[in-house]
Amino acid sequence: MSKAQAVQVSPLKQFWLKWRFHINILLILIPLGFMPKYFADAAMFRGDSGLGANQVSDIQVGPYTLDLAELRDEAPRADGPAGHFKLFNAALCKACTTEVKAVYLRIGKPRSLRAAGTIFFGAPYRMITSLPVPPRTRSDAQVWITIEGWDGSMHQASVPLAQASPATVAWLEKQGGTK
Amino acid sequence: MAQSTKKSKSKLWFLVHSWLALPIWFFVLIVCFTGMLAVVSQEIVWLANSDVRASKPSDGAERLSFQQIIDALHKAEPDMAVRMLVQPEGSHFALAASVTNPDGTTPTLYVNPYTGVIQGKAPDFNFEAFTRALHGWWLVPFTNGYSWGWYLVSLLGLPMLASLVTGLVVYKKFWRGFFKPVRSGHGSRIFWGDVHRLAGVWSIWFITVISITGIWFLIQAILGDNHITISSEPIVPVIAREDVPLTADGSPAPRIDLDAAARIATEAIPGLEITFISLPSTAYSHVEMGGRGWYPLMFQTASVNPYTSNVDSKFLLEDRSALEFVTESMRPLHTGDFGGLAIKLIWFFFGLVLTLMVLSGLLIWTKRTAQATAAALKRTDRVARAQPARSETSVEAQP
Numbered sequence: 001m002s003k004a005q006a007v008q009v010s011p012l013k014q015f016w017l018k019w020r021f022h023i024n025i026l027l028i029l030i031p032l033g034f035m036p037k038y039f040a041d042a043a044m045f046r047g048d049s050g051l052g053a054n055q056v057s058d059i060q061v062g063p064y065t066l067d068l069a070e071l072r073d074e075a076p077r078a079d080g081p082a083g084h085f086k087l088f089n090a091a092l093c094k095a096c097t098t099e100v101k102a103v104y105l106r107i108g109k110p111r112s113l114r115a116a117g118t119i120f121f122g123a124p125y126r127m128i129t130s131l132p133v134p135p136r137t138r139s140d141a142q143v144w145i146t147i148e149g150w151d152g153s154m155h156q157a158s159v160p161l162a163q164a165s166p167a168t169v170a171w172l173e174k175q176g177g178t179k
Numbered sequence: 180m181a182q183s184t185k186k187s188k189s190k191l192w193f194l195v196h197s198w199l200a201l202p203i204w205f206f207v208l209i210v211c212f213t214g215m216l217a218v219v220s221q222e223i224v225w226l227a228n229s230d231v232r233a234s235k236p237s238d239g240a241e242r243l244s245f246q247q248i249i250d251a252l253h254k255a256e257p258d259m260a261v262r263m264l265v266q267p268e269g270s271h272f273a274l275a276a277s278v279t280n281p282d283g284t285t286p287t288l289y290v291n292p293y294t295g296v297i298q299g300k301a302p303d304f305n306f307e308a309f310t311r312a313l314h315g316w317w318l319v320p321f322t323n324g325y326s327w328g329w330y331l332v333s334l335l336g337l338p339m340l341a342s343l344v345t346g347l348v349v350y351k352k353f354w355r356g357f358f359k360p361v362r363s364g365h366g367s368r369i370f371w372g373d374v375h376r377l378a379g380v381w382s383i384w385f386i387t388v389i390s391i392t393g394i395w396f397l398i399q400a401i402l403g404d405n406h407i408t409i410s411s412e413p414i415v416p417v418i419a420r421e422d423v424p425l426t427a428d429g430s431p432a433p434r435i436d437l438d439a440a441a442r443i444a445t446e447a448i449p450g451l452e453i454t455f456i457s458l459p460s461t462a463y464s465h466v467e468m469g470g471r472g473w474y475p476l477m478f479q480t481a482s483v484n485p486y487t488s489n490v491d492s493k494f495l496l497e498d499r500s501a502l503e504f505v506t507e508s509m510r511p512l513h514t515g516d517f518g519g520l521a522i523k524l525i526w527f528f529f530g531l532v533l534t535l536m537v538l539s540g541l542l543i544w545t546k547r548t549a550q551a552t553a554a555a556l557k558r559t560d561r562v563a564r565a566q567p568a569r570s571e572t573s574v575e576a577q578p
Contacts, residue, residue, distance in 0.1 A: 020202075021201055021202055021204065022205070024202060024203045024204065024205050024206050025205045027203075027205065027206045027317075028205070028209065030317055030318070030319065030328065030331075031313055031317050031318040031319075031328075034317075034318040034319055034320065034328075035318060037318075037320055038309075038312060038318045038320070041320065042303070042305065042308070043303070045285070046284060046285055046286060046303070047279070047280075047282075047283045047284040047285045048284055048303070050283070051283055077322070077323060078323060080406035081406060091283055094258075094281055098430065098431060099429050099430075101423075101431070101462040102461060102462045102463065114420075119417075119461050119463065120461070121460040121461055121464075122262065122279065122460055123260035123262060123278075123279030123285075124260070125260060125279045125280065125281050125282070125283050126279050126283040126284075126285060148462075149429055150425070150426045150429050150430060150431050150432060150462075151425060151426060151427060151428070151429040152425045153429075
């Protein structure tokens with residue numbers, strides 16, 4: 001009588017018994033799968049893949065021009081009780097970097113400089129800000145850019161939110177259905 | 180009777196010990212291996228890339244001040260904006276300058292601390308960041324709070340700690356095992372068993388440190404994702420509008436330079452070491468700087484107002500709560516980057532030992548199981564001859 005007959009293990013079970021502790025090697029597929037995304041993100045943060053998604057170029061704000069782009073073409077991200085936020089990048093025209101003191105972003109027109117919105121951080125060639133997006137924002141809202149000069153001057157311009165971030169508008173429309 | 184319960188109990192412990200890593204051995208192996216690499220990744224880059232080295236132009240050369248570095252960078256690249264300067268730990272490393280170019284790219288430049296010369300740009304493939312990302316979160320992106328890869332890796336702290344405890348329970352009189360020679364003439368099963376035990380007893384402290392700090396990373400993620408903070412770090416308010424002077428001609432208001440800011444901070448805060456300094460990120464932001472304190476596992480920081488020259492905010496060792504001393508020590512204890520090259524090499528060595536522990540554990544199991552299976556088959560064969568139909572016995576746990 002052979003051993004195989006004695007134990008009577010099906011080939012499938014035999015295969016399972018032999019390989020069951022090696023299945024976890026497949027976990028390596030997770031980092032392999034995310035690798036292209038990892039390198040794309042690294043390039044994005046280095047600024048190698050441009051300012052961002054859905055770039056609106058040469059927005060005239062008073063005497064200055066500015067490029068605006070969302071960091072990622074996606075809906076706002078939740079940040080706990082603080083609400084939802086959307087990262088935007090901006091680049092100032094090269095000639096105006098010394099005259100501009102600060103650049104702000106806000107959904108809806110600001111009433112004054114003190115309520116101009118979130119300030120852009122970083123070098124004027126590539127600045128970033130985290131824009132709060134209230135879930136009840138209307139989908140036809142405008143994103144207002146306020147530029148403050150070192151002399152105290154203030155200049156404003158706006159672009160439609162639908163142009164600056166179509167994914168945000170799509171998200172807002174979905175929110176409107178539930179809230 | 181008592182003897183046999185003791186025996187079956189130790190068998191159970193053994194069973195638990197083998198099952199902790201066995202089903203996920205490859206995952207544990209790669210996490211240990213990449214962790215070992217991450218510890219010395221900075222040194223590997225230093226060996227591979229001469230741009231990262233701080234070579235002295237002459238014997239008597241002095242290091243430049245932060246502002247002198249900025250001036251040298253501006254002279255070399257007038258349009259480039261510098262955001263931050265970092266002196267990595269160890270004077271053999273070049274300064275790392277985070278800059279923004281007019282085309283919107285934001286590379287890290289390696290700058291010679293003696294001459295201010297730009298020696299090179301950090302390559303697109305950042306070995307240090309990559310090994311850390313692979314080790315720390317399995318490259319799974321952070322989209323909403325902590326990445327699930329972070330949870331996947333940090334959860335390993337639990338079986339690792341349990342492995343240590345059960346391993347010590349199973350290994351009778353382990354404290355006598357520190358100088359037991361590895362037997363090499365009795366087959367590979369004995370050899371790997373001896374290696375596993377010897378490496379294990381010498382690594383007790385290291386496995387304790389790595390698993391507990393690993394579990395901390397898990398707790399950190401849980402706290403973070405539930406928006407619970409234990410930090411007493413002050414939130415630095417932006418500089419008040421009235422503190423930033425208006426200029427009639429529209430040119431930027433004058434700000435103090437980095438050396439003045441660093442001097443003001445070190446005069447106001449005795450013992451403040453400055454190894455990194457960042458320029459104001461907005462017109463209403465501070466010059467931020469900091470470095471390690473007398474307790475090397477934690478950093479001290481200060482924010483200097485570039486218009487009023489006041490130290491507006493600081494976060495020092497004495498500002499920390501007792502709990503923060505514990506929690507903030509967790510990360511450096513895990514990475515071993517708090518005491519220069521010597522500590523890193525110790526962490527690297529024990530990381531290698533830990534990797535070998537996983538490998539030897541697996542080898543022991545495969546060899547033992549192969550033998551145990553053969554034995555079980557023989558037994559079943561005998562039993563089958565005597566009385567047919569007997570259920571299969573579990574064989575993995577043969578000690």
